Amino acid sequence: MAIEANGKTFETDEEGYLVNLSEWEPAVAEVMAKEDDLELTDEHWDIINFLREYYEEYQIAPAVRVLTKAVGKKLGKEKGNSKYLYALFPYGPGKQACRFAGLPKPTGCI
Numbered sequence: 001m002a003i004e005a006n007g008k009t010f011e012t013d014e015e016g017y018l019v020n021l022s023e024w025e026p027a028v029a030e031v032m033a034k035e036d037d038l039e040l041t042d043e044h045w046d047i048i049n050f051l052r053e054y055y056e057e058y059q060i061a062p063a064v065r066v067l068t069k070a071v072g073k074k075l076g077k078e079k080g081n082s083k084y085l086y087a088l089f090p091y092g093p094g095k096q097a098c099r100f101a102g103l104p105k106p107t108g109c110i
Helices: 026-035 042-058 064-075 082-088 095-100
Strands: 002-005 008-011
Touching (some): 026 095
């Protein structure tokens, strides 16, 4: 499978995650969001950028529980809760947000 963004082709696996994580660019997230009928807002980008920083530091995509706690610490309690994250990423804040961020599927996601 593959997606097109900025005139380039990006290979994805059968679940839509980037095969080569280093190829990610913001346009990839925009295309993925459009496919999921979402328009990315600043709030989405806060979480996407947070995930990319988290992955860079820990080399792992966090499960939802870990993500929620870490977001709360860094971005504030109002953003560090499941209700807020699911409102932004209805297909799952771990699964969908990590896909948009160009990260692998979090461990423990079905």
